[in-house]
Amino acid sequence: MMNTNFYEQVYEIARLIPKGRVTSYGAIAKSLGAAKSSRMVGYAMRYAEAAHPKVPAHRVVNSSGLLTGKFHFNPPERMEEQLFNEGVVVKDNKVVNFKKVFWNPMEEIF
DNA sequence: ACATTGACCGCGT
């Protein structure tokens, strides 16, 4: 595939997300120094399954803790299922205790 | 090369 540096950066951060934690598109974009390119992060996630090694895209949600990208999974319920399997509870399409399970990529970079 | 789109974010009403 494209092998674009931008995508690789996004995947790299996403792979650092600890099990049982989640982060937001904006946080990843910010850690890359492109806070205004948060949309690109989500866009890149569409190709996450095509990336190697595997990228835990299910641990990435929007800034509200909403699972906006669940419909891009196969099947869509797979996202909640995997999150729940890791201890992250999803209620009404959003992550419960989002602020608590939220993981800041900046901490790992620093 | 131009126009459109998108797994978002933040502000304004």
Added chain:
DNA sequence: TACGCGGCCAATG
């Protein structure tokens, strides 16, 4: 508090 709208940047046709 809830919904709408524009902006941002890269990829795709």
